[in-house]
Amino acid sequence: MNFMRLSLTRLTWILVVTGFLADHAFADTNLPTVAMFTTGGTIQSKGAHRQKLMEYSDGKVTPQELLDDLPELKQLANVSVTEISNIGSGGMNAKLQLKLAKGINAALARPEVAGAVVTHGTGTLEETAYFLNLVVKSDKPVVVVGAMRPFTAVSRDGPFNLYNAFRVASSPKAKGLGVLIMLNDEINAARDTTKTNTYRVETFVARDLGPLGYADSDQIVFYRRPVYRHTFKSEFDISKLDDLPRVDVTYAYQESDGAAIDAFVAAGAKGIVLTDGNPDAVKRGQAKGVVFVQSDRKGAGRVVESERQMSRGIATSDNLNPQKARMLLRMALTRTTDPKEIQRMFNEY
């Protein structure tokens, strides 16, 4: 009896565990493994009702809910989940980004992992994606995905975006292209893509340059490869970092003066990205060792490399928008404060 009872208990456990594995973790050896990292955002948010497309902070969607919502993934990939955070993208910071990047590097170093998917709020998605583009040490696909409409909304874009992100992350075609952004069927390069609209589903656009390819129903298709350095060709190493230097951004407008620059310097900024710069305030900052990079508020086109700017010790940001120039300057400052060397990095990344 005792033996029987033990067996039954054991059997029950075996059944439960097997059932769980089959449902959640039992690896189909024919399928690629994709490491999913969740950070939160609209894709993981719940609204008060189905038509609520704004102020949807009535609940958080867990990684498990995301997966349960998308049973089609079971035919596509084995998923391993790491929850980094469950926050709106406005709360993203260097510590979380480093945790995320280290987790991705560890996951992609495992031979059975084909690629990584990262969920993120769309507001600063482009910044985290570009940061990963600079520090991920792998040629395996890393796909950052979000949604413009919450988990609870009618006509929500999240599920198909997430499904497509997994398709791209497990596709050999996506190897070596750097970190990718996946919304609205379009596969965009992390470096060049920015959020261009507050609410529309086609918000992520690489101005001038366009997407690299599409996640269409018949196939994942690419037309372009990025030329600038990224991921496995990058010189930046985060393995020993637990925070990043403070870098701020000033905005240019008529009658803007150097007050913001002085305040950022006083707050301890190591670098400042300018969209315009009061020359006196810049000089005061430089005297305290602050590094300046000239970007622009127009949203497209390059700030050309200029001897005049370099003679003032200011590097130019190529066509990086201010928020992305900030990410590169942060990484650059982990290696150097020499404006010429920083200019080289802005020319290469």
Added chain:
Amino acid sequence: MSIEKLGDGRRATGVGRNAGTPFPAQARGPWPVGRACRLAVGAAVAGICLTSFAQEIPKYAPPPPMPAASVKLPHVVLMSMGGTIASRGDTRLNITNYGGPGAPRVNPEDWYKDEPELAGIAKITLEDERAPQDRKSGTETQEDLARVSKRLNELAADPTVDGVVVTHGTNTMAEVAWYMNLTVKTDKPIVFVGSQRPWTGLSGDGPRNLYDAVRVAASKEARGKGVLHCMNQFINTARDVDKTSAYRVNTFQGVDVGAIGFADPDKVVFYREPVRKHTDGSEFAGKAFDTLPAVEVAFAYREAPGYLIDAMVANGVKGIIIEGTGAGSAIGGEGRQTDAIKRAQEKGVVVVMTARTQGGRVQDTPRRRESNIVPGDNLLPEKARILLQLALTKTSDLGEITRIFNEY
């Protein structure tokens, strides 16, 4: 006679007097002069017209310094296939009714003379591959394309040549560039360029476009990226570039996938490489195609009839490109396109589907496969036509043609 017409005093001198009138030639000037006098004035002004209105390059700003004689410049062949960039208008404000049969043209030597800065960025050799003067853009024949392709293949094999710039009329230059992208075996930059305003136009875009195109052709970074297109400071690929506006200088856009780089004031810079096969990697490259199988384009619209497709078949086409509605649909129903497509296919005609949306891909769907229709990917109909023509020189197998449309 044509010179006299161009140099008519009322037209040329009318610019200043009739400020604000776009076409002063049509203004009735009070000039009671005799024919002889008019001729004399005309001849004199013709001279002025062809020199002072030759191009829009300010004479008061000094040109950039020339490189030292010891600097070895890249060797760029500047080849003219004509176009607006090789055209003259009768006045500086005439940016619509220029060129045409008998009108004086801009010869390659004129560009070189008008823009001496070109000599500062490359060692330039001039070549003239223009069609006869009584033909204009849009009327190149396959013979013209084969001749130029053959010449570009020769230049590609010439170790002294670093790059080639080809000028062309803007209306069909994207097609011609695409043809060269598929048939020229090289990793050297071949850069197509044109202008939206004639060489004589006020604020003409030609000189800067030409200068930038030579910079791109001379740059090492442009190698191995296929045939390129450079106007309005954007560098586009031949595959994806399309003319999107009749008159604006920003007319050329990389449909959906954007530009791959910029010819900016400080440098030529690339952000993208094309993924699809081209030039060196093309199975059609380096071959002469003096003639190609006939392929025509049928446009889909509400109630589009099937008899146009029947007529194409009766005229012996080997392939038909459908410019379909939406995601790529022909028009169905009694007497419409879909029945005619079936009749065409029964006679061995290959049918490829493109989309009139001018953006997005026509996908490889089960239904399309059942109908034996090849998906044209995101190629514009006129470009799908050229690819199908080339594909049909090798095969009529639908699977093989689908592969070709997936790879190029």
